[in-house]
Amino acid sequence: MANIAAQRIKREFKEVIKSEEVAKCAIKLELVDNNYTELKGEIAGPPDTPYEGGNFVLEIKVPETYPFNPPKVRFITKIWHPNISSVTGAICLDILKDQWAAAMTLRTVLLSLQALLSAAEPDDPQDAVVARQYKENLDMFKLTARHWTNAYAGGPSVNSECDDKIKRLVDMGIEEHQARVALSSYNWDLERATEQLFS
Amino acid sequence: MEEMAASQENDSEMDCSDNEDCYDYNDYYNDEDSDVEHIDLLKIDPEYFEYKCLSEEEIERLLNETVEDLSNRLRISLSLAKVLLHSHYWNSNEVIVKYEENPQQTLISSRIDPPVPPRNIIFTPTHMTCPVCVTLHHVDRFFYLSCAHMFCKDCWTMHFEVQVNQGISTAISCMARDCVVLAPEDFVLKHLQHKTSIREKYQHFTFQDYVKSHPELRFCPGPNCSVIVHSNEIKAKRVVCDQCKTIFCFRCGCDYHAPTDCQVIKKWLTKCADDSETANYISAHTKDCPKCHICIEKNGGCNHMQCYNCKHDFCWMCLGDWKSHGSEYYECSRYRENPNIAHESVHAQAREALKKYLHYYERWENHSKSLKLEEQTLGKLRARINEKVMSGLGTWIDWQYLFTAANLLAKCRYTLQYTYPFAYYMDAGPRKELFEYQQAQLEAEIENLSWKIERAETTDRGDLENQMDIAEKRRTTLLKDFLDV
Incomplete structure (x- = not known):
């Protein structure tokens, strides 16, 4: 079985390398080890989304039973998205679970993930905090997601106010990421974030 | 005791399978005969249910026949x-x-x-x-x-x-x-x-x-049992597995629950699981004698208590004098709703709701405990009979009626236990009053029977058998009027 997995990954790897998406720098695939069991994927944040301009790195683990079972994929780059855990990078996407079909490929997975970044499904959340913000305050969500894209995925800087607030907390001795999570979770309310961090 | 109950069940089940033997799907006349018989049996026994315990091979054959039939027809x-x-x-x-x-x-x-x-x-x-x-x-x-x-x-x-x-x-x-x-x-x-x-x-x-x-x-829910039960009637009726003797409801596969139906018992059990902490706390295992206030632990199934200290007879459930239970109107199974509750505060209403629930829960739980305690009584009874037989006082056959009585008691108390969730979810009105009247009657007779069995050696056999008859009649009357399947 492992034989088919390796054979398939080799082939898919070539397919992705030659694909037009790679040419447009939209997706990327790299080998991590030589026996084709682990790969590193990369997707560009889709245009007209808070993720635009960022590059998101993915960990792809190929099970022995691939392609009869789906690959295990998670975000390594930290991201603010209702269907992706802001803590672990775990993804909630049907094709990575029961809707997987053996005829799907890593290319379809990467493109589906890119599509997920353009169209979140807050009713089927992975991260409850993010999903609530998305549903209750879409503008706040977009601001936060863009900020995270800038901080972790190399996206453009947009709002210096956010950076200032983080700096205030860092000056108080809080670790930067922890400060960012607290502020993001409390709609950038410095007072409430501080309260939560020091309680 | 379970074993005994099952073997008795088995006898009645054998009656139905005898009846089924003459039930031939292809024979028009037999079919009609059996229909007439079926109605009669239901009149006598509201729990009557035709079913068969089959093996996997038999079920496979049955399924294959259905498949072949459809394949031919289409x-x-x-x-x-x-x-x-x-x-x-x-x-x-x-x-x-x-x-x-x-x-x-x-x-x-x-x-x-x-x-x-x-x-x-x-x-x-x-x-x-x-x-x-x-x-x-x-x-x-x-x-x-x-x-x-x-x-x-x-x-x-x-x-x-x-x-x-x-x-x-x-x-x-x-x-x-x-x-x-x-x-x-x-x-x-x-x-x-x-x-x-x-x-x-x-x-x-x-x-x-x-x-x-x-x-x-329906798969038999018994542990490691491979029996599959087949019935043409999809109803919440009692099934006793031929192999492992597990008793369950055909429709939901859970413990048999007449007269309560499948949805209500599920709701009740979930409620009990959610509220069990409070309920357990309130319904303690011991109570004080209402007369001399000595602490009494209940060690038998019967709710007719007699204080070992002052010999006062009282009811374990309501702590009332047993005299008012025995001959006259037995009413401690009935919950008396506060008539002015609609005008009370939300807080008082919540308290009333909890009180109502506890009333039914305590009785439900109490009968369940009684069932277990009576099982122990049966064990003691068996030991005593053994002793008697060994010392030449009659044979096992002579004492058999006591086991029959104990089995009947278990069956009656089981039904009684399941009348409480039924009553809890019932709307107030004349039907509920009738139900609670019958429930009270059944409860009184069951306690009488339990009392007599615990004192079996000193009770006259004729008296005991008469009591058995009365208790079972009360049970079937209640089921006939309220078992709606």
Whole structure:
């Protein structure tokens, strides 16, 4: 079985390398080890989304039973998205679970993930905090997601106010990421974030 | 005691199977005979239920007959008939009506055919690449379902192996992206030809799926029991497994619960599980004697208590004088609602609701405990009888009536226990009053019976048998009036 997995990954790897998406720098695939069991994927944040301009790195683990079972994929780059855990990078996407079909490929997975970044499904959340913000305050969500894209995925800087607030907390001795999570979770309310961090 | 109860149950079950033996589906006259008999039996025994405990082989035969019959009537393959039956809960008539009305739509909705018919397959090349293993194979090695998605033989085999190992059987779909077509049994088995253990697993899982989707079949819930119960009546009636003697409800497979129905008992049990902490705290295991206030632990099933200290007779449930329970009106099973509750505060209403629940819960729990304690009483009884037989005081047969009495008591108390959730969810009104009256009558007779059994050696046999008769009559009367299945 492992034989088919390796054979398939080799082939898919070539397919992705030659694909037009790679040419447009939209997706990327790299080998991590030589026996084709682990790969590193990369997707560009889709245009007209808070993720635009960022590059998101993915960990792809190929099970022995691939392609009869789906690959295990998670975000390594930290991201603010209702269907992706802001803590672990775990993804909630049907094709990575029961809707997987053996005829799907890593290319379809990467493109589906890119599509997920353009169209979140807050009713089927992975991260409850993010999903609530998305549903209750879409503008706040977009601001936060863009900020995270800038901080972790190399996206453009947009709002210096956010950076200032983080700096205030860092000056108080809080670790930067922890400060960012607290502020993001409390709609950038410095007072409430501080309260939560020091309680 | 359970063993005894079961053997007695078994006797009555044998009566029905005798009756079933003359029930021949093909014989018109016998059929009618049995119908008449059936109605009569229901009049005598509201819990009467015709069912059969069958083995896996027998059920397989039964399912296969249904499949063959449908396949002949619609002139379709056996495999197709099976999928159609499974997706329609084994209702042949429904399949026939739907299929004759619109065969194409029926095949699509049963996921046998794709929603959009595939393009014609043209085999021009001699070789092609399988999209799953990306290997070039001769076209001979390719197979496909009605959706025409082609994959090589080895990949189909691997796909089925992986799915079966994950416990999936009747719901294995095609390997193509977004394709909903299911792989029928013959297609799967053909590809698992050389994989004996996987093949067996697959057949085991499909069989389980078939039985679970068939409303006339129910797996016996007993541990490690392989019996499957079959009945043409899909009702919440009592089943006693021939093999392991487990007693359960045919419709929901849980503990038998007459006169309460399946939904209500589920609601009640969930409620009890949620509230058990409070309820347990309030209903302690010991109570003080209402007269001399000595602490009493209940060590028998009977609720008619006699204080060992002052010899005061009282009721364990309401702590009232037993005299008012025995001969006159037995009412401690009835919950008295506060008539002015609508005008009280929300807080008082909540307290009242808890009080009401506790009233029923305490009685439910108490009878359940009594059942267990009476089981112990039976053990002691058995030891005492053993002693008597050994010392030449009669034979085992002479004392048999005591066991019959104990079994009857268990049966009656069991029903009594399940009358409490029924009453809890009942709307107030004359029907509830009638129910609670009958419940009180039953409870009084059960306590009398329990009292007499615990003092069996000093109770006259005729008296005891009379009491048994009264208790069982009360039980059947209540069930006849309120068991609604």
